[in-house]
Amino acid sequence: MKILIVDDSSTMRRIIINTLSRIGYTDVVEGENGKSGLEKLGQGGVEMIITDWNMPEMDGLEFVKTVRGQNSAIPILMVTTNAAKEDIVEALQAGVNNYVVKPFTPETLKEKIESLLG
Amino acid sequence: MDQSEIDALLAGGGKAPKKPKVAAKATPLAEPAPAPASSASASAEPHKDGAGHVISELDTVTSVTERESNKVMDQLDQISRLVSRQQQLVTDMMRHEGAQSPGVQKAIHEVMSASKEIQDKVFEAMDLMQFQDITRQKLERIVHHLRQIHDYIVDLLGTGLKSDSERPSISHTIAQTGTTPDENKAHADAVIEAFKSQKKG
Numbered sequence: 001m002k003i004l005i006v007d008d009s010s011t012m013r014r015i016i017i018n019t020l021s022r023i024g025y026t027d028v029v030e031g032e033n034g035k036s037g038l039e040k041l042g043q044g045g046v047e048m049i050i051t052d053w054n055m056p057e058m059d060g061l062e063f064v065k066t067v068r069g070q071n072s073a074i075p076i077l078m079v080t081t082n083a084a085k086e087d088i089v090e091a092l093q094a095g096v097n098n099y100v101v102k103p104f105t106p107e108t109l110k111e112k113i114e115s116l117l118g
Numbered sequence: 119m120d121q122s123e124i125d126a127l128l129a130g131g132g133k134a135p136k137k138p139k140v141a142a143k144a145t146p147l148a149e150p151a152p153a154p155a156s157s158a159s160a161s162a163e164p165h166k167d168g169a170g171h172v173i174s175e176l177d178t179v180t181s182v183t184e185r186e187s188n189k190v191m192d193q194l195d196q197i198s199r200l201v202s203r204q205q206q207l208v209t210d211m212m213r214h215e216g217a218q219s220p221g222v223q224k225a226i227h228e229v230m231s232a233s234k235e236i237q238d239k240v241f242e243a244m245d246l247m248q249f250q251d252i253t254r255q256k257l258e259r260i261v262h263h264l265r266q267i268h269d270y271i272v273d274l275l276g277t278g279l280k281s282d283s284e285r286p287s288i289s290h291t292i293a294q295t296g297t298t299p300d301e302n303k304a305h306a307d308a309v310i311e312a313f314k315s316q317k318k319g
Contacts, residue, residue: 009254
């Protein structure tokens with residue numbers, strides 16, 4: 001299963017990739033903002049997206065809205081520092097399927113991914 | 119008050135120096151760094167003095183900490199690979215004819231157990247590196263507010279250059295410093311549940 005990780009922090013992308021590999025997901029593509037995320041998505045084969053919110057050029061919310069605007073039902077998990085209730089609701093309204101606030105534990109990420117794929 | 123005085127004030131100085139002394143003070147963190155893909159350094163370019171210096175200094179801090187965090191991650195990756203190699207060697211050793219006595223087998227199991235513990239600690243350390251991204255976003259928020267103050271003063275006095283409009287999106291409400299991952303999860307899950315119930319109802 002190919003997972004697209006969109007985050008402008010290379011450290012965070014490595015942490016997520018590392019966590020995914022520990023739970024058995026090793027087919028990963030990376031984007032450093034929404035724009036490059038859309039490019040990677042356009043290359044095909046992506047079955048799940050894990051995206052940050054705050055990124056330059058195109059942020060995660062705009063990215064999610066664009067993906068949903070293309071009528072894509074691909075599961076999207078937002079992993080962000082934005083912790084306010086209004087932010088979480090805004091992301092869900094934009095089409096995010098689930099939401100993780102940083103810092104997170106590997107168990108949380110695993111649980112959320114499995115719930116999305118379940 | 120002219121622009122250089124405003125800039126100096128924002129930079130934390132009192133009187134405006136003609137050539138800001140702060141710019142000459144190179145701290146270890148201020149060494150030239152490769153252009154970060156993820157920071158606001160490009161947008162800080164128009165500022166050369168005062169507030170601009172503070173902003174670009176903060177940008178440098180974020181890019182340098184990201185670079186150094188990646189070096190730590192490289193080291194942790196290497197430790198992880200070495201531990202995996204060690205585990206493979208010990209597994210091979212277990213199958214060796216000369217290692218079949220109960221005493222040797224017990225010792226080998228102890229080595230394997232210690233090795234797994236090291237691997238778990240390495241993964242734990244990698245997860246803890248999330249602090250870098252969270253700190254970076256907090257600094258970006260400070261830079262954002264500094265730019266707002268800078269532009270407000272420029273507007274007020276009708277002098278000087280405003281910061282450029284191209285800025286990365288910033289986090290408005292970062293989880294409070296010190297909140298645990300479990301607290302973050304419980305909070306997010308509660309909001310998601312409430313949202314889902316509201317949608318159903």
